[in-house]
Amino acid sequence: MTTPPHSDLFQLVRGPIDPAALVRQVRAAEDGAIVTFDGFVRNESRGRRTLYLEYEAYESMALAKMAEIAAHIHAKFSIHRVAIVHRLGRLEIGETSVFIAVSAAHRSAAFDACRYAIDTLKRTVPIWKKEYFADGAVWADGELPPVPATIPGTTPAAKTAS
Amino acid sequence: MTTPPHSDLFQLVRGPIDPAALVRQVRAAEDGAIVTFDGFVRNESRGRRTLYLEYEAYESMALAKMAEIAAHIHAKFSIHRVAIVHRLGRLEIGETSVFIAVSAAHRSAAFDACRYAIDTLKRTVPIWKKEYFADGAVWADGELPPVPATIPGTTPAAKTAS
Amino acid sequence: MATVSQSIRVKVLFFGRIKELIGRAEDSADLPAGASIERLFAQYTALHSELAKYRPSLVASCNQEFVEWTTLLHSGDEVAFIPPVSGG
């Protein structure tokens, strides 16, 4: 659990997600609107009946990318706080895999920011979903994250000393 | 409480709104996404510190208009169910005045429909808010609902016999 | 056969600032047959002159539908003069 300046929250969890707790995390008396996105396991995928899913993540990088999404939406939209939680491991039909809550003084920013957050999460956060069917399992088709423009010859600094 | 074909729900309540119950109302195994909007009482209004609010409604018409919004979003977007609840009476700072939950197979429809629902509710549902400040109370500036184009000379049928 | 000057009775509802101005939430009004909502409103402005200034910021409803002020009324209709709405 990371709690940077705005009291935002980013988590990867292995048990059920508690939406009410996340909404409490972002709610404040100066706000007037909270928009939430709850993504949960559908019972079918491209016409095949899903049995269950398994999610895995590159955890340190996923949390860093979730914090990056939060930084972007604070910069782009007049929002107050955001909470982003993704569950890992085995998930049954109907269980929440991702939950995002955004608070703001006004609804328009909350809607825009929540949508930007889930859209960007799906394109850039290193999490993978394996779909289990009666006749086998497949890694879900996904999206290849874009590589940001870099200054030639530079390398990201190692986060830990070698 | 009205439960038309899609198991949609429209309510005007005088006690606290329970978001979890409304999310359960719209959630189904064939869905994958729920977007919610939670509107709650801010501690200020145009720079003045709010003490509390009072909401009143033209109740029968408000429920009819909420059902109309639901019919519109079912027609416009690929959604599954919608729940729309508005609270009436006295509300303290931080309390939820309106809660909307929309379920869908895919997130885009759920976002679009939820936003359309709250935007339309604010323009067309006959509910009024009185804001109480330390130095008095005012009816909130609102929006004048548009009158739909009508066939000249016709009148809406009375809902009850005279 | 209807008589020439038959009268009708409608139910009238008041909300928000209009309710405070009229001093009641509900009324029953008698009108000549064929009267419009505009005519009904004029009956109230005759009694409450301050009401007139709100006319541009009101919309009429008849039987829970927003309607034009020219809408003709019938016995049993439920009419309201709706101030700007501020739910949400």
Next chain:
Amino acid sequence: MATVSQSIRVKVLFFGRIKELIGRAEDSADLPAGASIERLFAQYTALHSELAKYRPSLVASCNQEFVEWTTLLHSGDEVAFIPPVSGG
């Protein structure tokens, strides 16, 4: 003074279908100084020829940032070959 052919050691992480193909989640790899991520990937395709066909559908990361395959590595870097992501 650095010697001419100093070698570096990097940490390599595998996820999803790539983890299944390689048969492990994590590895430690030795490379000549100045080697790129592309060069590191080539060391794995030499051992696991089926890996080559995934190259167009992978993006490289270095120290938790998405980077170009031409990025040069340094000792202690954490590298991953990221398949299309499917969170949410």
